[in-house]
Amino acid sequence: MDTYTKKIREIAKDLLASQKVDRVIGFEMGTIPMAARPVSIESENDAEKLVFNSLCAMNLANYIRKPKGTIAVIAKGCDSRNMVNHVVEHQVDRENLVIIGVPCHGMVDKSQLALEVEGEITAYDEEGQTLKITTAQGELTFEKQDFLKDNCRLCQHRNPVIHDYMAGDPVTEQELEDPFADVNEIEAMSQEAKSTLFEDLTKNCIRCYACRNACPLCFCPTCFVDESSPQWVGKSQNKTDVDTFHFLRAFHCAGRCTDCGACVEACPMDIDVRKFTRKLIKDSYEMFGWEAGLDISKRPPLDTFNPADPDDFIM
Amino acid sequence: MGNLLEHMGVEKDRIHFSWISSAEATKFVDVVKEISDKVRALGPNTKLKKIYS
Amino acid sequence: MKYCIDPSICLKLLKDKCGTCEEVCPTNAIDYSQTETELTIQAGSVIFAPGFKPFDPSRFDNYQYANYANVVTSMEFERILSATGPTGGHVTTLPKLPAKPKKKADKLLAEKRKDPKKIAWFQCVGSRDINKCDNAYCSSVCCMYAVKEAVIAKEHAGDDLECSIFFMDMRTPGKEFEKYYENAKSSYGINFIRSRVHSVTEDPDSLDLNINYVDEFGQMVSDTYDMIVLSIGLEIPDETREFAKKIGIDISEGGFAKTSSFEPVSTSRDGIHVAGVFNSPKDIPESVLDANAAASAAGDSLSHVRDTLTQVPEKVEEINVVGERPRIGVFICDCGSNIKGVVDCEAVTEYAKSLPYVDFAYESMFACSQDAQDKMVEYIKEKNLNRIVVAACTPKTHEPLFQETLSNSGLNKYLFEMTNIRNHNSWVHKNNPDIATQKAKDLVRMAVAKSALAEPLAEEKINLNDTIMVVGGGIAGLSAAKSLAMQGYETHIIEKKDILGGEARKIYKTAQGESVQDELDKLIDSVITNDNIKVHLNTTLDSVDGFVGNFRSTLTENGQPIELEYGAAVLATGAKGYEPTEYGYGSDDRIMTSLGLDALFVESSEKLDAVKSAVFIQCVGSREPDRPYCSRVCCTHSIDNAIELKERNPETDVYILYRDIRAYGERELLYKKARELGVIFIRYSTDDKPVVQVEKETLTIKVTDHVLGKPLEIEADLLTLASALIPRRDEQLANFFKVPLNDEGFFVEKHAKLGPAEFATDGVYVCGSGHYPKPLNEAVTQGRASASRLLTLLAKKDSLFTSGTIATIDFENCCSCGVCISICPYSAPDFQNEGRFAGKADINPVLCKGCGLCVASCRSGAIHLRGFDTNQILTQIFALDEVV
Amino acid sequence: MSENNVKIVSFLCNWCSYGAADLAGVSRLEYPADIRVIRIPCSGRMSPKFILSALREGADAVWVSG
Incomplete structure (x- = not known):
């Protein structure tokens, strides 16, 4: 990944030096090991801060809405699809946006990795597909492939769908036998089993809204859970209210979700909220042949009125 | 919508969609009967129902 | 609907006995002293639309319609298929027998009743026939209605039913008809047999019907059917022919009014116009076009006296109730015994009084009667009510009436809410009075909850430019323009070519033998000499902005750009x-x-x-x-x-x-x-x-x-x-006016039957072969019809308002995602270009039809639908929770 | 919402199904009294909010008909 970082820094420097952009949004390493965080830099000297590795899972599309001036932004496959979404949904003008594409090999699931390691991690590094982790016990190596985030395992758009610059050569896209095996598995369950599954899923929710805030699709000035006239969803941790929140949040992502995994990444309670959104991704694909964020000239299927739509689309 | 609710464990028969033109009174009645029968078979709704505590 | 007494059988009038109706009528509406009176009406024009009589096949002994129980006419079969018909929409043999027979012979017969497995339609009964009747003409509608009846019968009865149509020529030349016919063959498996069946015999035991016929290959076939439907033609009754003679108009061989191809709705006598089947056998859309066209023809000569007899109703000043606590008045209607016979209206009224914000509840025998309306006005004033709920029949028919009553009492008409405790309750749960009463209470509670949130809504006046643009200078466009100009409106004809007349230029003569070129020259002459008409030759349309009453276009005329502002447009672009x-x-x-x-x-x-x-x-x-x-x-x-x-x-x-x-x-x-x-x-x-x-x-x-x-x-x-x-498949033009094209590229009208000369988009009209291929006389009719529809719009010039129940956007909450703009079928929302909320969406109240699609699609909850707002619907849902 | 008291919240389009319900009344047809009708101007008005809300308020089923 070092080559990516190098290339990104070069491009960023150029863009800032030539004043083509006012800012570059990318990642820098955090203050603790094994954490990358978003950063916005405005001077070419700061370009050295920029990094890119398997920890850069956050979706930077979240930081580009209604920008002041022109901005450049680092985009993995999924991020770029959310940027397409943003342009389609008028959150940013394409001409104010410079996309530095990064062909992606998948991001690392930190909580999974943490399970394999005892004690505090003091350093982290990666080389190619190998992860090196240092703890009090010494250095351990892992194969990145074994610790990919769930959504990255299912990703079929690792290369950015739009970009102005590329920080590397395109990667080969994964061929999946059944991209919706996870959804099918739930679909095959009994009504009761599904019910229990989702009950277990949401019972730990503390309604911190981290999933919502991390999601690049959530940008309403007032979220439905905060509506007050009437206040139809309670703000408590009442199970019905929690379920209503998760249900409608997912529904608002129908036809728009790129399965970037930001919601899961952000959840402090490790709730797999993708269990909701994955179903809608599958339905959009099967009913409308639609995958979100691939075409900058098309609106998502639920945004358009077409008499030829399948009758059961409303369901 | 129904698909997602069902995915979450709400019985599919609790949500119905239909298209009936204003001339189709018999179809209207048939649909009401059908839904009513199905829902009676399911029993009262417990999923998502708000419990006041 | 009002009732009247048939004096030929009324016992009171004939023998001065009975009189029951007077006794039971709660509103004293019966008056036996009324007699026939003769009225003289001074009229400037007459439109004659006497219609037709279905052919009576009793006189054909070979089909034994009068004697065989399972031989029915197509009109009777329509009733059999109807939910309100004698069999409740169920297709059954012996349909003419009473559902629950009382006579013994009928009871025995009723045992033979069964669901038919095979039904045959015989076409051209009373049409295209000079052997058994004198109707040489084709009735135009029977092929299509037979196909339709067969399809619906199959839909009702399922795959078990076999339908066969015996015909000579399958005549489905109407718009979308041919596809329907093909679909009937391929998807519904209806048999089409080209043969004229000579006669029918009945099996006396089963009452099944046997027929023999020669098929297309010359083979003799013998077959048995459970039912035979005679596709009867349309006939002009003798009385009509006599009346036509009396008023001095010429009729054709078949008994239809004689009209020319270029004035297809005007009779031989000046000032008398004609519409419908009496003009020629025709289906619903052509009848509607005829009617519209006749109105335009009648209006052409009367435009100088327009608006001379108009009376303006007095307007009551509106009371401002904004900010006041709701004071709801609930009126429960008994509808005579229609509701009261099942629902305990007294209990419902008492219950209504207990609901929040209800200041007054009143039970009324007929809430819609004049005296009840007067009382409502009184109560509103006396009790100072500011919201009204009526629990009665359906708002679809009665809401406007009650809204008018509110207006008369000074309340904004949108402070009204209606709930349906008759059609949706007493009539459908008549055997469960307790449940029906409970349901009525629920419905009233829901309506009251919604009503408490009702706000007075404003209707905005739409300014109407009464200049008109006609696109296309062919026969249809010229006919439309001529009528519009004769009625006093400035009309612009836009023609791409350097000459008027369109495709008619290439036609030799009409089916009636008139010379097309001579007649066309006359029409063009009357158009170019009319001061109200401006002809733009060599002109193309480059842009269309605006909406009904306020369109603006850029045109290129002979290479020069010109601007045109107009209020409505007729698209008469034709076919080639x-x-x-x-x-x-x-x-x-x-x-x-x-x-x-x-x-x-x-x-x-x-x-x-x-x-x-x-x-x-x-x-x-x-x-x-x-x-x-x-x-x-x-x-x-x-x-x-x-x-x-x-x-x-x-x-x-x-x-x-x-x-x-x-x-x-x-x-x-x-x-x-x-x-x-x-x-x-x-x-x-x-x-x-x-x-x-x-x-x-x-x-x-x-x-x-x-x-x-x-x-x-x-x-x-x-x-x-x-x-x-x-068709020209003019997608650009369709886009300009936001009107649809069908698969083949013809324009899609507002309603296939009832709106054939207008688009769903307000202020845009259609005529000529761009709508569907048609002969000259029909193009003229549709041209006139589109003018007529347009004239009704212009007639409302000073009283055209938007609806109050439309969507509005709360800009603070709009996230600019553009879903509303993308999803609206009427192009009502658009981004604002300037001001504080530039970049946010706004809704044009003139274009909004209040369907609520955008409201439901708005994730941010920024769009509100007045009259059906989210909180109003949610409050109805919340009101449900209190049940039992 | 006892055993024999089912509550079906019905959202009917003013132009289509509401008319059909009216006609069912005019035709004096009979059907179970379980439905409670909320008239909406068009089935497009139907928001997922209403379905969720109805279920939350204890409806046994929701029926949307255009």
Whole structure:
């Protein structure tokens, strides 16, 4: 990944030096090991801060809405699809946006990795597909492939769908036998089993809204859970209210979700909220042949009125 | 919508969609009967129902 | 709906006995002293629309309609299929027997009742028949309605039912009809049998019906059906013919009003216009067009007295209730015994009084009666009510009435809420009074909850520019423009070419024998000499902005840009002749299209003198998989031209190769005349089409004779291809006005039956062959009809308001995602370009139809639908929770 | 919402199904009294909020008909 970082820094420097952009949004390493965080830099000297590795899972599309001036932004496959979404949904003008594409090999699931390691991690590094982790016990190596985030395992758009610059050569896209095996598995369950599954899923929710805030699709000035006239969803941790929140949040992502995994990444309670959104991704694909964020000239299927739509689309 | 609710464990028969033109009174009645029968078979709704505590 | 007494059977009037109705009528509406009175009305124009009588098949002894229980007419079958009909929509044999027979003989008969497994339709009963009746004409509607009845019967009864239609020619030349017919064959499996059945016999035990007929291959077939439906034609009754004579208007051979092709809704007597089947046999859309056109024709001569008799109702000042606590008045209607007979209205009224914000509840015997309305006004004033709920019948019929009452009492009409405790309750739960009463309470509670949130809504006045733009200078556009101009409105005709007249320029004569060029010249002359009409030749339309009443366009006229502001537009862009690629067209100058032959007739070409043998091939480019519609005009056109050839030289051999001859209405008489003149009609099928061989000297057409089943070779000096009329598929124009095109590229009207000359988009109208191929007289009718619809819009110039129940956007909460703009079928929302909320969406109240699609799609909850707002619907849902 | 008291919240389009319900009344047809009708101007008005809300408020089923 070092080559990516190098290339990104070069491009960023150029863009800032030539004043083509006012800012570059990318990642820098955090203050603790094994954490990358978003950063916005405005001077070419700061370009050295920029990094890119398997920890850069956050979706930077979240930081580009209604920008002041022109901005450049680092985009993995999924991020770029959310940027397409943003342009389609008028959150940013394409001409104010410079996309530095990064062909992606998948991001690392930190909580999974943490399970394999005892004690505090003091350093982290990666080389190619190998992860090196240092703890009090010494250095351990892992194969990145074994610790990919769930959504990255299912990703079929690792290369950015739009970009102005590329920080590397395109990667080969994964061929999946059944991209919706996870959804099918739930679909095959009994009504009761599904019910229990989702009950277990949401019972730990503390309604911190981290999933919502991390999601690049959530940008309403007032979220439905905060509506007050009437206040139809309670703000408590009442199970019905929690379920209503998760249900409608997912529904608002129908036809728009790129399965970037930001919601899961952000959840402090490790709730797999993708269990909701994955179903809608599958339905959009099967009913409308639609995958979100691939075409900058098309609106998502639920945004358009077409008499030829399948009758059961409303369901 | 129904698909997602069902995915979450709400019985599919609790949500119905239909298209009936204003001339189709018999179809209207048939649909009401059908839904009513199905829902009676399911029993009262417990999923998502708000419990006041 | 009002009732009246039939004096020929009323016992009170005849024998001064009974009088029960007077006793039971709660509103004292019965008055036996009323007698027939003669009224004299001074009228400037008369529109005569007496309609028709369904043909009575009793006089045909071969079908035994009067004697066999399972032989029914198509009209009776319509009732059988209807949910409100005698069998409640259930298809059953012995349909004319009472549902619960009382007589013993009927009871025995009723045991033989069954669900039919086989039904046959016999076409042309009382039409195209001069042997058994004198109706030589085609009734135009029976083929299509028979197909429809068979399809619906199959939909009701399922796959067990076998439907067969016995016909001579399948005549489905209407818009979308041919596809329906094809679908009936392929998707519904309805049998179409080309045969005229001679007679029917009945099995006395089972009451099944036996028929013998000769099929297409000449084989005798014997079959049994459970039911036979006679597709009866349309007839003009003797009384109408006599009345027509009395008022001095000419009638045709078939008894229809005589009209010309260029004034198709005007009779031979000045000032008397005609519409509907009495004008010629026709379906619903053509009848509606006739009616519209007759109104335009009548209005043309009366425009100088328009608005001279108008009375303006007095307006009551509106009371401002904003910010006041809701004071709801609830009115529970008994509807006589319609509601009270089932629902305990007293209990519901008492219950209503207990609901939040309800200050007053009142039970009314007939809430819609005049005295009840007056009382409502009184109560509103006396109790100072500011919201009204009426629990009665359906708001679909009665909401406007109550809203008017609110207006009369000074309340904004949107402070009204209605709930349906009759149609949705007492009438459908009549055996469960307790449940019905409970349900009525629930419904009232829900309505009250919603009503408490009702706000007064404003209707905005729409300013209307009364200049009109007509796009297209063909027959239809000219007819529309002429009527609009005669009624005093400035009209602009936009024509792409350098000459007016359109495709009619190429036509020789009409089916009635009128010279098209002479009549067209007269029409054009009347248009260009009218001061209200501005003709723009060599002009194209570059842009359209705005909406009903306020359109603005940029045009290019002779290369110069011009601006035009107008209030409404008529799209009369027409269709064009298809240039065939089949049958050797273009390879030999003896092969031409129908219009090519017309051109020869117009110039009286010497070429025609040499023609000893002429062949016409029908359905060239029509009724084909990639162009599945029927072009409607070609059968008549070819027959007409065949007659012309025969009349010029009776020695000429003339052949017409066809699939179905679609000479609808009195065009059938031309078909008959052609046969009498010796024109030979040979039917071909699509799997064995005619083959054309072009050699230097000879032009040979090979076809299989349908009667003999043998191949024929015809040497011809002239081959006319009856080529399709194809739409211009003007997608740009459709986009400009946001009007739809169908699969084939014709414009889609507002309603296939009831709105055939207008679009769903307000202020935009359609006429001519751009809507669907049509002969000249129908193009004129539709041109006039579109003008008529447009005139009704202009008549409302000073009283045109938007609806109050439309969507509005709370800009603070708009996230600019544009879903509303993308999803709205009426293009009402758009981004704001300037001001504080630039970049946020806003909704044009004139274009919004209040459907709520955008409201539901708005994730941010920024859009509100007045009258059906989210909180109002949610509050109804919350009100449910209190149940039991 | 006892055993024999089912509550079906019905959202009917003013132009289509509401008319059909009216006609069912005019035709004096009979059907179970379980439905409670909320008239909406068009089935497009139907928001997922209403379905969720109805279920939350204890409806046994929701029926949307255009």
